[in-house]
Each structure stands twice: as structure tokens, then as C-alpha cells.
Amino acid sequence: MLLIPCPWCGPRAQIEFTYGGDADVRRPKDAMAATGAAWHDYVYLRDNPRGSHDEIWQHSAGCRRWLRLTRDTLTHAIIDSAPPTKEPPS
Numbered sequence: 001m002l003l004i005p006c007p008w009c010g011p012r013a014q015i016e017f018t019y020g021g022d023a024d025v026r027r028p029k030d031a032m033a034a035t036g037a038a039w040h041d042y043v044y045l046r047d048n049p050r051g052s053h054d055e056i057w058q059h060s061a062g063c064r065r066w067l068r069l070t071r072d073t074l075t076h077a078i079i080d081s082a083p084p085t086k087e088p089p090s
Contacts, residue, residue: 005081006059020056
């Protein structure tokens, strides 16, 4: 089990959180003008990174806030936890 450090509540068990997805996926800017292919890519295509990866999680059984978690996908080690407004890595 992961021990996830909530920026507001402190370290909590993984079962208190809900995974929200890849933090770096961007929705099409103009939803009405986006093509079917653009929506397909947004909804279905995901990278499967090896190593450090940014994810969005919700502390659903706690403060109910969303957070941005940086996790190593090989070891599951948590590298960083911050509010979701943190700038994505360059």
C-alpha cells in the first residue's frame, strides 16, 4: 500500500484516495471545433512512462481536494505531492 502525502492532511493510506489520471494530458482547446481524431487521442491514448510520472489524485475519503502526485512508476516511490495548480514539468 502507498502512503500518499496529502498537501493539506499529511500522509494517508492509498485507500483514502481516488486516481484521477495522467496530469499531463491536455483537453482539446476548442471542444466544439475539435475533430473526432483529436477527441480519440485525448480520451484513449496514453503514454506508459517508465520512471517519474505526474498524476492527479483526489483525497476522496479525507479533505476531498485534488492533488498532483509525482510517482516513480517502477518502484511506486512517491517523489512529490502538491496542489494541482503546480506547473507541469518542462
